[in-house]
Amino acid sequence: MRNFVRMLSLALAIAIAVPAAFADGLGPMSPEERQALFDTVTRLKHDPQFQALKGQLKGNLNNRAVVDQYLSYLPISPMRMLQAEMEMGRFEFAIPTIIHRQHQRWLELHPGMAGQYNESREAEGEIGESGIESSLRQAVAAATVDPNRNAASTSSPAPTEYQGEIQIVVNPNNPNQVVASANTWDDMGGACGDYGLQAIFYSGDGGATWSYTCSPDDSAYAGMDCGALGGGTFGSDPALSWNANNEVFLNYMLICYNGNYLYSMVVARSADGGATWNAQGIIKNGWVTATLEDKNFYAIDTNAGSPFNGRHYTCWDRSNNEKFAYSSNGGSTWTEVDLPTAGGGVDLGCDIAVQKNGTVHVIWNSLSCLANCSNEQTYYTRSTNGGVSWSTPVLVVDPTLVGFSNKNCPTAQNDRCIGPFGAIDVDNSGGACDGTLYVTYTDFTSGGGRTVNNSDIWVKRSTNNGATWNAAVRVNDDAAGGNVQFHSFLVVDQTSGNPVVAWHDARNDTNNRRLDIYASRSTNCGVSFEANTKVSNASAEFNNSSISYSDHNSLDNPNYNPNQTGEYLGLDARGGKAYVAWSDTRHFFPAFTTEPQQENLGFARLDFGAAPPPDTTPPAAPTGLTATPGKRKITLNWTANAEPDLAGYNVYRSSTSGGTYTLLNGSLVTGTSYVNSGLTSGATWFYRITAVDTSSNESAVSATVSATAN
Helix, strand or coil, rough: CCCHHHHHHHHHHHHCCCCCCCCCCCCCCCHHHHHHHHHHHHHCCCCCHHHHHHEEEEEECCCCCHHHHHHHHHHCCCCHHHHHHHHHHHHCCCHHHHHHHHHHHHHHCCCHHHHHHHHHHHHHCCCCCCCCCCCCCCCCCCEEECCCCCCCCCCCCCCEECEEEEEEEEEEEEEEEEEEEEEEEECCCCCCCCCCEEEEEEEECCCCCCCCEEEECCCCCCCCCCCCCCEEEEEEHHHHEEEECEEEEEEEEEECCCEEEEEEEEEECCCCCCCCEEEEEEEEEEECCCCCEEEECCCCCCCCCCCCCCCCCEEEECCCEEEEEEEECCCCCCEEEEEECCCCCCEEEEEEEEEECCEEEEEEEEEECCCCCEEEEEEEEEEEECCCCCCEEEEEEECCCCCCCCCCCHHHHHCCCCCCCCCCECCCCCCCCCCCCCEEEEECCCCCEEEECCCCEEEECCCCCCCCCCEEECCCCCCCCCCCCEEEEEEEEEECCCCEEEECCCCCCCCCEEEEEEEEEEECCCCCCCEECCCCCCCCCCCCCCCCCCCCCCCCCCCCCCCCCCHHHHHHEEEEEEEEEEECCCCCCCCCCCCCCCCEEEEEEEEEECCCCCCCCCCCCCCCCCEECCCCEEEEECCCCCCEEEEEEEEEEEEECCCCCEEECCCCCCCCCCEEEEECCCEEEEEEEEECCCCCEEEECCCCCECCCC
């Protein structure tokens, strides 16, 4: 049995006050390791001495003697304990600086544990070679990328510490105004919470230069006082959205730590492009209810023709139950509702898209879990009354990749691990694909094995308001198998209707540790995607100016962020350009490890150039049309058209073979059958059908068939 299990078994066999432990848990565990860890955490929760020591942390987080007494008693690192609690509770937030500091102190109080653990891993071949091969491929694409920016290079003061799990939005009224937010450990001299709130980067020149600030702390929100609870604050999970009046809103988790974790969901507002922020509203103050509020996203209806124009929306999960809330007064007060139940009962990872007619589209993931999670599915629902009620959930995808499964930790993300995590958007452009829904997600490649270093980026689309979803399209264009791509994000460029996807990609490293950022767009309604563009490129704004990659691997990078890349990167698109932001290690790793600016916000603007001319070639006429009579109805069936960008079919009917044919269907028929019901018994009807592609080209008519209703 591995040393890790032996040490934890020893911890369970002797009095728990005697410290027997392992150090920093890196990456996936064996079933024995996992169970031993869970058993230890469960036992601690029922141990009165541990609870007493933990209770003494309230109001004493800076008292070295109190903290040391607590840490000395712990048989496992506090960072590993938090990771285990998140695994057992199926939730995730940014590991705060205070836990990392406690982890470092725990190592000092338990000498030798880190070395023992890593030696056991090396002995069993879990640590690969330290050398990594150079870049193997180059992306080929017509798009151009502006110089990569280190958002800290022009900021005063410059952010230090880690910046991860990033979101970015461009003002639709003024693309020079760009705002990004990230989980951070930087407190800007105490101005940004006790252990780091949300870092906010803002630009007034399209991302060429940046300034830096942070979100409001608890004192800005009525009735929230973490200090009175004996703790300090940190933030997690940024979500951003602009309204139509050039105001930008930030939704984030405001967490109070006092030995326990207390959660809340809040909203801040900026009216000056992100430079200054005010507390706008409290969605949920879980500090008083002791509920887990996690993994949020945010959207604002800015559509002038919508009956809910100006309404704000957010979704998140409460203790693994998906919630939704809406606000009709700019995010000041909120009405909360439940999203419908579907799947395995453990919900997380939602996203929102708002259609120009006011329909709100939401996806989320639902997991089936016992000791490990064995299945994860992405579901879709919509609301046509401003978030008040919701449609019956529809399964979008049932991926092979499962979060919290112990089979989801690729080398590049060996500590935080990954999940399918979908993102949704809708085309509001008025173009050929208007109303089309798109969802991106990560999954193991079809037919390419199910190893953790072999996942791809996929997109599915719906042309009928989420009722059905087309087959998945693989977005990354590297050779199938052998490299990991993960945590994609998708937005629709509403000036053109083209969906754009960006993601983390290790295709240039055979060891799957060095991550570049790639992006691609579709100009044919998501039927296919253009050649991928490598967004991360060498830049003089980073100390390591000759490389393009970031390395978050815990074994390569001794100063790695325990949160690694988090669960998403930042992407927005406007006017044929994509604005991409990500967690970038190049300013300090590999050759500048003493640099105080550690994991920075990397940014680049990608210009896709002009879209190719529209396709004017119509699809082939459908074949195999048959008509079968029934009671007061006639059922039509036909052979599926092989056109790659097929959108659907039109059905035409006439009372005579050579007469005038009238269109029967209100929207395109996406299947290969149609029932013409409500007919008069004995009436004979003649039918023809056509095929229509995503460029609205219509084929010639099929052969004519007829039938007489019974």
